[in-house]
Amino acid sequence: xxxxxxxxxxxxxxxxxxxxxxxxxxxxxxxxxxxxxxxxxxxxxxxxxxxxxxxxxxxxxxxxxxxxxxxxxxxxxxxxxxxxxxxxxxxxxxx
Numbered sequence: 001x002x003x004x005x006x007x008x009x010x011x012x013x014x015x016x017x018x019x020x021x022x023x024x025x026x027x028x029x030x031x032x033x034x035x036x037x038x039x040x041x042x043x044x045x046x047x048x049x050x051x052x053x054x055x056x057x058x059x060x061x062x063x064x065x066x067x068x069x070x071x072x073x074x075x076x077x078x079x080x081x082x083x084x085x086x087x088x089x090x091x092x093x094x095x
Contacts, residue, residue: 013061013086017094024086031063031081035094042081042094049083056081061090 013024015034022038024031032054035042044054049070055078063084070080079092 014089015086016060016089016091027085029085031079031084031086035081040094044082047082049080052080054080054082056095057093059091059093061086061088063087063090 015022015024015031017035017040020038020040022034022040024034026034029037030047032042032044032047042054042056045051046053049065049067049072052070052072052074055072055074058077058079063079064087065080065084067083070083072080074080081092
């Protein structure tokens with residue numbers, strides 16, 4: 001098990017999005033799955049980091065891509081929630 005996965009098991013990350021605060025508690029899920037569970041709509045297509053349709057803006061905090069960097073282009077401060085997990089409390093903007 002990687003260090004970041006162990007960290008996720010011990011700590012719950014707070015996600016601030018659309019004036020809501022969510023708690024990321026399940027290290028087996030992606031950020032996208034967490035957002036969907038809380039009824040936050042994020043557009044997506046592939047769920048694997050290939051298309052980039054789910055990109056959101058990371059305003060604050062840090063994430064990790066457990067399966068490696070995504071293949072889709074992402075700009076500065078953009079992340080793909082379909083294939084990432086927060087490792088600190090984060091603040092994101094969904095367009």
